Amino acid sequence: MKAKVAAVIGGGASGLAAAAELLRASSGVKKKPRVVVFEAQERLARKLCASGSGKCNLGNRHIDNSRYNGDKALISSYVTAYDAISDEEFLRDMGIYVTDDGSDRLYPMSFKADSVMTAMRGYCLSLGAEFSLADTITSVDRYGDRFLLNGSFIADAVIFACGGPSAGRLGGSASGYDLLSSLGVPRPDVYPALCALVPDKKYWPASMRGTRAHCEVSLLVNGYRVRIESGEVQFNEKTVSGIPVMDLSGDAAAMLAAGRGVSLEINKSPDIPPDELYAIAYSLLSRGAYTRAEDIFACVMPRSLYHDDLRVCAIKPDETLSPEDDRLKKLCRRVSQCVYPIYGTVGFEDAQAVRGGYGSDAVDPETCALRSLGGVYVCGELLDADGACGGYNLTFARTTGRTAGKSAAGLLLNK
Numbered sequence: 001m002k003a004k005v006a007a008v009i010g011g012g013a014s015g016l017a018a019a020a021e022l023l024r025a026s027s028g029v030k031k032k033p034r035v036v037v038f039e040a041q042e043r044l045a046r047k048l049c050a051s052g053s054g055k056c057n058l059g060n061r062h063i064d065n066s067r068y069n070g071d072k073a074l075i076s077s078y079v080t081a082y083d084a085i086s087d088e089e090f091l092r093d094m095g096i097y098v099t100d101d102g103s104d105r106l107y108p109m110s111f112k113a114d115s116v117m118t119a120m121r122g123y124c125l126s127l128g129a130e131f132s133l134a135d136t137i138t139s140v141d142r143y144g145d146r147f148l149l150n151g152s153f154i155a156d157a158v159i160f161a162c163g164g165p166s167a168g169r170l171g172g173s174a175s176g177y178d179l180l181s182s183l184g185v186p187r188p189d190v191y192p193a194l195c196a197l198v199p200d201k202k203y204w205p206a207s208m209r210g211t212r213a214h215c216e217v218s219l220l221v222n223g224y225r226v227r228i229e230s231g232e233v234q235f236n237e238k239t240v241s242g243i244p245v246m247d248l249s250g251d252a253a254a255m256l257a258a259g260r261g262v263s264l265e266i267n268k269s270p271d272i273p274p275d276e277l278y279a280i281a282y283s284l285l286s287r288g289a290y291t292r293a294e295d296i297f298a299c300v301m302p303r304s305l306y307h308d309d310l311r312v313c314a315i316k317p318d319e320t321l322s323p324e325d326d327r328l329k330k331l332c333r334r335v336s337q338c339v340y341p342i343y344g345t346v347g348f349e350d351a352q353a354v355r356g357g358y359g360s361d362a363v364d365p366e367t368c369a370l371r372s373l374g375g376v377y378v379c380g381e382l383l384d385a386d387g388a389c390g391g392y393n394l395t396f397a398r399t400t401g402r403t404a405g406k407s408a409a410g411l412l413l414n415k
């Protein structure tokens with residue numbers, strides 16, 4: 001009997017984990033399956049190599065449902081199955097030793113993303129995986145109870161690990177959706193996630209551009225607050241970014257696509273509430289400490305952050321405010337509740353994740369097997385789960401890749 005063949009489409013974080021786990025699960029078996037990873041790019045895992053600003057934030061000490069958006073059944077099943085010890089052992093088997101950066105975020109000890117790719121590639125090769133680089137899969141057809149890829153490669157099982165359209169320059173593409181829809185699987189609606197947002201330029205003050213500050217950011221949909229995140233916000237010329245904004249961006253993108261009005265309410269003084277801010281300003285002005293209005297909050301936040309709020313409250317930057325002036329109270333409230341309408345996102349090209357994908361109706365969360373067609377597995381970014389910033393997406397890609405690989409091994413060894 002000839003060895004069974006598995007094709008892995010995509011040599012990114014999930015595809016390499018799938019190939020490795022499939023071969024690990026087949027170790028000691030006489031007729032080990034042949035595993036071929038097809039990668040469209042000339043290099044493997046380009047997204048992983050760019051991750052964490054080149055340092056690869058590959059995990060997090062706290063994996064829980066609250067850090068993911070998407071299909072609830074899929075996420076719950078993945079979180080339940082995730083085992084930190086097994087994950088660390090898997091990484092160690094590849095030669096990847098992890099450490100943190102003083103927070104819950106996990107990195108390779110080298111803090112170099114390309115060392116992770118090198119280790120994953122080396123581990124797959126040592127287990128017998130084959131790589132076909134610069135080889136884009138453009139068709140997958142049924143061939144009896146097997147599959148025909150690009151009209152010439154026959155496989156007994158196919159693992160779709162193609163990722164989604166985020167970061168096209170690093171290999172992101174929608175080809176997984178095209179291939180799966182050719183097998184009769186309905187195409188999911190997808191939106192950019194973990195990306196910067198584009199404020200409506202009419203309401204985006206030039207004076208804030210280039211400023212970074214710790215803020216609390218609420219996502220307002222049709223005027224209602226739906227989510228709050230906090231952290232450093234980056235106020236750029238045409239965009240607003242930073243971790244809290246990125247974490248809200250998937251929701252914003254989906255809501256904008258549904259035709260809802262989306263705004264960000266930014267609290268520029270998250271640690272000092274408006275009443276206390278007013279008391280501080282009142283005391284300073286009463287003592288004659290500040291003669292220019294633009295200096296009022298200078299010890300609490302960058303001046304550039306509230307320069308435009310002075311204008312909105314009809315206060316001239318160089319005027320001397322009386323502590324009793326009503327405009328002072330208004331200014332204190334305003335800096336805690338600035339609302340900026342959002343026009344859109346920067347799009348998939350500059351997104352780090354994808355909102356939406358194949359959910360538990362299409363894919364069995366426990367095995368990553370496609371429900372409608374035996375022998376097909378789906379993992380990583382193609383699935384309907386996107387994590388917050390902090391190593392959640394690479395953990396998801398690696399874990400679901402391993403699940404798909406293990407399930408495919410189960411099928412091939414029993415076929």
Ligand SMILES: Cc1cc2nc3c(=O)[nH]c(=O)nc-3n(C[C@H](O)[C@H](O)[C@H](O)COP(=O)(O)OP(=O)(O)OC[C@H]3O[C@@H](n4cnc5c(N)ncnc54)[C@H](O)[C@@H]3O)c2cc1C
Binds near residue numbers: 048052164392397
């Ligand atoms: C700039 C950036 C920084 C990030 N930083 C982090 C981080 O620090 N921590 C974190 O957890 N996550 C991070 N992410 C997200 C993380 O990289 C992704 O979630 C993860 O790479 C998804 O893995 P994947 O294998 O599903 O898809 P991908 O990594 O996209 O891999 C899919 C592969 O399939 C190939 N492919 C696609 N179609 C075909 C085809 N038809 N034929 C053959 N090959 C094909 C692609 O070329 C690609 O190499 C970051 C993402 C970006 C863009």
